[in-house]
Amino acid sequence: MKLNENAVAKTSGVLGAWFFLVCYLLVFFMPEVYKAIVQSWMHGVDLNLIWKPMTGNFLLGFASFSAVSWVSGWLFAWIYNKFSK
Template structure:
């Protein structure tokens, strides 16, 4: 498995999903809050909900994409070591 290819594909996919989610929160905050709340069983997300994307949008995008790239590369590297 090509480590760089998996890392790149994972990072690009994460960036697309991140942008989609940020858009959903910006344009459909009510529905986004309901969906996000359904992911946290028993936690009232409304207590920490801040609404639309704020100044931390770029930091979140960069860190999510960067960490996903690193995770994808490590996963492929480890996979290659284990199948040999």
């Protein structure tokens, strides 16, 4: 089965944008919950000394994360197609 690189890339881009938006909303409305989640992903590293959530960079983060998600999806489909031959 061959994957359509552009369809997978668009899907990944939309999912990346959605995940970024959810994370942004968590930071904005529930910063302690977000901090607890991030800290658990970092194997319990204490983030209190460096924790300064900034909401001013939303557009840059949203655009760059969506773009990286798109590229990752395209590469995933391309590599998958190479291995599935």
